[in-house]
Amino acid sequence: MDIVILTTIIAALFLVIGLAEPLATRLRLPYSVILAGLGIMIGVAASFFLRTELTDALNPVAEAILALPIRSNVFLYVFLPTLLFQVTLGMNLRRMLDDWVPILVLAVVAVVVATLSVGYALAWTGALPLAACLLVGAIVSTTDPSAVVSIFRSLSAPRRLTRIIEGESLLNDAAAIALFGLFMGFVMLGVPDPNPVDALARFPLLMAGGALTGWLAARAALWLMALFAAWERAQISISVALPYLAYIVAEQSIGASGVIAVVSAGLTLNLAAPGRLRPQAWANMREVWDLLAHWAGALIFILAALLIPRLLEKVRMEDIGLVAVVILAAAGARAVILFGLLPLLTALRLSPAVERPYRVAILWGGLRGAVTLALALAVTESFRVPDGIQRVVGILATGFTLFTLVVQGTTLRAMICRLGLDRLSPIDEALSRQVVAVALQTVREDLGRTTGNYELSHDIVRAEAKRFGDRLDQAVKHADARAEILERDRVTLGLIALAGHERDTILARVRERTISARMAEQVITDAERLIEASRTAGRSGYQRAARQSIAYGRVFRAAVVLNNRLGLSAPLAHLTAVRFEHLLSQRLILRDLGAFIDRRIRRIHGRRVAELLRDLLARRIEGVESALDGLRLQYPGYAEKLERRFIRRTALRLEEREYVTMREDGLIGAEVHTSLMADIARRRAATEARPRLDIAPQRTELIRQLPLFSDLDEAGLRRLSRALATRYVNPGDLLMRKDTQANSVFFIASGAVEVERAGETWRLGRGEMFGQMGVLMRKTRVAEARAIAPSTLLVLDEARFRRLLQRSAALREAVRQSAGKRGIDPEALFSGARQGA
Structure with a gap:
């Protein structure tokens, strides 16, 4: 292909990408739907100009478009790692953990269920072998989040809904591609009826191998980035190489999932890089990846859409019926997970509740996109797959993708609005009205001072003040904060x-x-x-x-x-x-x-x-x-x-602020300023490392500070340190329950505990103990203890406590005082203790 024509086509594609986003906003359609539509139009136009006799002037361009090296490997090895890696870098992983159960259910369980549902539905209604049907199920089970998330953000949909969609789409790509690889192998080997159980048994090995590969690659990349701390561009370049090398090593050298390797590498970098890189370097790295992913996502959609006319050339009437089967089976499987399994997990308290409107939006937002088309293209390219299977797989995957984009994608915005997910809650609505009223009042005051300083015409000021005042009065009338809100x-x-x-x-x-x-x-x-x-x-x-x-x-x-x-x-x-x-x-x-x-x-x-x-x-x-x-x-x-x-x-x-001020005031030149900033950067890098904490000798120091053990010698303190177990408790944790066997004594190293006995309640703090009465009296506990602050407790078992009581006069005196407060004879306690010993 001529380099001039190829360069022209690539530049034209970037021009299309630039025009697609404002066009999508104007038409109020998902960005990916616009890209897919433009790609289909370009592909249809190229085929038309090659076949028409109207003109031959555009034939070289049309031939170049249709001859673009659009192969499945380009999607899987070039574009897919970019998209996955960028998503992992931009995720708030700690917030994702709040919904990790529904995310994993949708990303793994739902993919497996959809694969099996679509596969067996096609096997029952069509003539394809089961392996090919399950292959179709794996291809269509992965969702594309780009269109959905863009709509959610444009409508100010709840952040939690967006997080669940992003988390699902990140992980279900990995699950679907892993399943695709399994069933693709069965089809190429000519195994017509594979055992799904045997196939799924290999699934964890693919996942584990990919996760380990990605983690090791990310740790190596972080080590290199730390060596090049002064060269930000070098660090960004290393990050660009990371996902591709992780993908290739996992796929080609280990035989594991390359997608999982990329996800694992991105998650590792997301968690560890903020502590290793300078804040500005980390921010710039994420900006670079945002741009790369924007281009990759747009190109993968356009290039995949170029193939749609070609894939649909051999459509037959019976194929339309099979596409309908795929649509119903995939939607049914997703509905079972969303409206059956998730509510069940919530009822069993295994998962946080996902509200019904959220589940409806997730169901209708399950759009398919470029990954589905890329996997279908991989099937049509393989010479080891029979021609009949190639044709049907390509048509079913393409038809299903078109249905989700055209039907679900164009109506998703209306669906979200119908569910009320685009509207502010009553509280947020009230807050917005209050904020507008207060802000306008502040603006009016500042505006009066500003117009006075500029000595503007009195008539103009009065007219504009009246106009602004009318808006303020309307805002206050519309929302009197204290009258409308409880x-x-x-x-x-x-x-x-x-x-x-x-x-x-x-x-x-x-x-x-x-x-x-x-x-x-x-x-x-x-x-x-x-x-x-x-x-x-x-x-x-x-x-x-x-x-x-x-x-x-x-x-x-x-x-x-x-x-x-x-x-x-x-x-x-x-x-x-x-x-x-x-x-x-x-x-x-x-x-x-x-x-x-x-x-x-x-x-x-x-x-x-x-x-x-x-x-x-x-x-x-x-x-x-x-x-x-x-x-x-x-x-x-x-x-x-x-x-x-x-x-x-x-x-x-x-210090840095002072140098910047001096530079702006012209007191120091650029050379001096650069030298001073480099010195500050070196000293700041030294402060980034957290001081090392040695916890080994700390328990002995802690015990030495408690008055109860003040009379123990060094040997006794060391023995006691080995015997005591440390227990960290949160406010509200139950530490000691009534009617249970007393077998340990608690010493409060820090925090506070509330003890309740026979209707009486008292609080204990640092240096005090509880639980000793039940141990010494050899009875079941009659008191209940609960932490009322984050506390550190030292726990000693019954036998060691009795031996310690014989050696420590300070501990015996504390027990006597505690017994006296409760109306218990101390001598009876100690006689029981001597008998027990």
Whole structure:
């Protein structure tokens, strides 16, 4: 092909891409539908000009278009890794984890069910062998998110709905392509009736091999990027090479899923890169990938659509019936998952609820696109696939894709509007009216000062002020905040605004580099959870999300078990260091929120709401301080290291600002400024590394600080340190239940516990113990204990507690005092203890 013609065609395709987006906005149609339509028109026009006798002038261009090297490998090895990798880099993985059950169900279970449903439906109604039918099922089971997500975002649809769609589409590509590879192998080998169970048994190996390959490739890429920290373009170039190398190695060298390898590499980079790269380098890398994915997604749609006329040339009447079978089977399988399995999992408390309008939107938004066409093209290209199967597979996949794009794609916007997902909630609607009224009032005041400074004509000012005042009066009349909204709703609105400002403050601190990039995503995720929890459950949701942000999670508890039982301290040390930095970052942000309540929320929602929000904020600060104090007690000195690191980062930011000001004022030249900035960059890189936390000797130090063990010698402290088990608990956790066998004693290292016995309630704090009475009296417990703050407990079993009681006078005295408060004879306790020993 002539290079001039090829260059012209490529440039023309980019021109089409540039025109398609504004055209889609004007026609209110999905961007991918417009691209597919343009691609079909180009393909039809090229075929027309080659066959017509009207003119031969355009024949070279038409021949070049039809001769473009459009092969399935181009889609799978060039375009697909780009799209998958960009999606993983742009995902908020921590928010995805909130809906990981429905995402995995839709991405894996739904793909398998759709593959089997379509396959067996075609086998029963058509003449194709079962292997070919299952191959068609795998091809049409993957969804394309681009059109759906663009519509959702243009209509301000709920973010959770968009996250579920994105998460599903990311993972179902991998599942569908893995299944495609399995059944394609059966078809090429001539196995007419494969056993689906045997085929699916190989599925986990494909997934695991791809995941390991992607993880190793991403770790190697991160190591290289760290070496080239001063060369941002080199880091971006390495990131561009990463998905393609991971895909090729997984597919060609290991025989695993290349798609899974790309997804695994992207997820690894998403989680680890913010802590390894400079914030600006990470932001620029994501911008580059956004542009690459935009071009790749548009090109894959146009080029795949060029093939549609060719694939549909040999359509027969019976093929239309088979396309209808595919449509019904695929839609039915998806409906079973959405309206059968997901509600069942929710009823069993295995999955968060997915509202019915969301499920309807997900069902109708299951568009197919370029990946489906690319897989169909791979079948039609293979000389090892019989011609009859090639023709039918190509027609069924193409017909089904056209149906989803033309029918579902063009009506999806109307469906979303009909479901009410485009409308603001009553609370958001009320908030918008309030904000407009307050903003217009502020603008009117500022406008009066501005027009006075410019000495504008009095008549003009008065006319414009009247016009603006009329709009303000209308806004106030339309929405008197305090008259239209209940106080409960105004509290919810205030909490949403407060959490939103918290997120903005975090972003500002990240830009200033006061908060490290590796911590930014975690605290931003906390703020987003606060926003959504406030929307759905008001004050109680906000408080629940606030407690969750400082709670000990399952991963932390698992690390504790590994440390206590297997002696593996590295995971616990890492997670404890992360918790330290997380709590310090939260405290830094929360201290800045009080001024926002006084300055903005009080003005919009009134004094009572502002006072209530201040009280909630004070409780959050108290909870963070309590959790931080517990860590300080357990790991003395480490918090100070982190605080010194924070001070150094702040000093570097202020120093950088001074140099920028001097450069702008002309006090220093460009050469000096560049040298100073390079020096700051080197010193800032040194502050990025989190100080190392050594948890090995810390338990002995913690025990030494407790008055109960003050009279033990060093040997006794070391023995006790080995015997005590550390337990981290969250507020509300039940620690000791009534009517259970007493076999352990609890010592409070940090936090607070509430004990209830016979209608009496008392609270215990650091340095106190509970559970000893049941152990010494050899009776079932009559008290119940519950944590009321994030707490660290030291737990000692019954036998060791009895031996310790004999050696420690301070512990015996504490037991006597505790028994006296409860009206129990101490001597009876100690006699029982001596008998037990």
